[in-house]
Amino acid sequence: MPQQDQPPEAVLREALEANGQRFTEQRAAVYRFLSSTDKHPTADEVFLAVRSQVPVISLATVYKSLETLVGCGLAMKLTYGDGSARYDGRTDPHHHARCLQCSRIFDVAGRLPSEEISELKEGTEGFHVTGYRLELTGYCTHCQPVEPASA
Amino acid sequence: MPQQDQPPEAVLREALEANGQRFTEQRAAVYRFLSSTDKHPTADEVFLAVRSQVPVISLATVYKSLETLVGCGLAMKLTYGDGSARYDGRTDPHHHARCLQCSRIFDVAGRLPSEEISELKEGTEGFHVTGYRLELTGYCTHCQPVEPASA
DNA sequence: CACAAAGGAAGAATGATTCTGAATAAAGGT
DNA sequence: ACCTTTATTCAGAATCATTCTTCCTTTGTG
Numbered sequence: 001m002p003q004q005d006q007p008p009e010a011v012l013r014e015a016l017e018a019n020g021q022r023f024t025e026q027r028a029a030v031y032r033f034l035s036s037t038d039k040h041p042t043a044d045e046v047f048l049a050v051r052s053q054v055p056v057i058s059l060a061t062v063y064k065s066l067e068t069l070v071g072c073g074l075a076m077k078l079t080y081g082d083g084s085a086r087y088d089g090r091t092d093p094h095h096h097a098r099c100l101q102c103s104r105i106f107d108v109a110g111r112l113p114s115e116e117i118s119e120l121k122e123g124t125e126g127f128h129v130t131g132y133r134l135e136l137t138g139y140c141t142h143c144q145p146v147e148p149a150s151a
Numbered sequence: 152m153p154q155q156d157q158p159p160e161a162v163l164r165e166a167l168e169a170n171g172q173r174f175t176e177q178r179a180a181v182y183r184f185l186s187s188t189d190k191h192p193t194a195d196e197v198f199l200a201v202r203s204q205v206p207v208i209s210l211a212t213v214y215k216s217l218e219t220l221v222g223c224g225l226a227m228k229l230t231y232g233d234g235s236a237r238y239d240g241r242t243d244p245h246h247h248a249r250c251l252q253c254s255r256i257f258d259v260a261g262r263l264p265s266e267e268i269s270e271l272k273e274g275t276e277g278f279h280v281t282g283y284r285l286e287l288t289g290y291c292t293h294c295q296p297v298e299p300a301s302a
Numbered sequence: 303c304a305c306a307a308a309g310g311a312a313g314a315a316t317g318a319t320t321c322t323g324a325a326t327a328a329a330g331g332t
Numbered sequence: 333a334c335c336t337t338t339a340t341t342c343a344g345a346a347t348c349a350t351t352c353t354t355c356c357t358t359t360g361t362g
Binding site for chain 1 (some may be wrong): 341
């Protein structure tokens with residue numbers, strides 16, 4: 001099992017080497033930022049944040065670094081209907097809540113019992129389930145529901 | 152509760168009028184196709200399919216018709232990381248399984264007990280949950296898992 | 303049947319993401 | 333330490349899905 005108490009750089013270096021990828025300053029910067037926030041930034045937001053710490057980095061490199069991190073299991077890519085993908089530095093299984101008004105993503109504390117998923121697998125006849133994703137939708141504390149008041 | 156045993160056109164007309172939208176031949180064609188398939192086509196696939204039945208229709212109209220159907224509660228929009236959004240004519244609550252290899256979407260038979268969701272709501276402190284989405288991921292019968300064989 | 307307003311066609315415009323080609327910098331060997 | 337090999341980076345062009353714009357057509361109403 002990988003070590004969580006090592007310095008972030010060491011964790012990254014190890015994960016990259018395990019996947020035959022090189023350690024670079026740009027990837028380190030992206031990883032540092034992503035693992036330091038509990039927000040779920042878009043690639044562009046990562047780009048803006050990282051650029052203030054690394055002299056020069058291109059948006060394309062941020063995209064590729066993020067994909068590399070996802071490939072190494074150090075990040076997750078979250079996609080929703082509204083434009084950009086978002087990235088999550090948390091790699092332990094957890095769920096998200098998405099605000100229908102402001103599109104922000106929040107982490108949810110609880111977890112779904114694994115038996116429930118096992119039961120659902122039975123309804124897939126032939127499909128080989130390897131994982132799942134659960135997302136709650138609604139309105140965050142800053143956004144009041146603006147649903148039509150009609151019945 | 153709306154009627155499922157009426158002709159599709161009547162269902163559509165009623166839903167449109169309830170939302171202050173007009174009934175048009177293009178929307179009918181899109182609705183007819185979407186409710187006749189258990190696939191989960193992209194907007195472009197709907198466009199190609201509908202064009203063989205309606206003399207002339209533009210891609211933009213298909214996009215707008217699909218959004219209109221979603222707004223009337225007659226369809227659902229599904230978004231995943233791989234490019235295009237997909238549309239689902241089934242409006243009853245159900246889950247999906249997505250093949251990581253071929254990106255196809257399949258309906259899952261079972262349903263998650265609502266108590267589980269209620270419990271998760273407690274972990275959102277302040278977030279007002281109005282719905283949720285559950286997606287299984289894995290490999291369909293046509294696609295063999297191609298995961299690395301290493302430990 | 304005539305009218306006003308919504309809807310549609312066609313293609314341009316937009317925004318996110320990926321690709322291209324030349325230059326740079328890790329890792330490993332001498 | 334230096335050199336070689338080759339992945340990675342940069343910068344901007346290219347691509348793909350989706351939306352917008354302008355003008356024309358159709359719908360629903362009196």
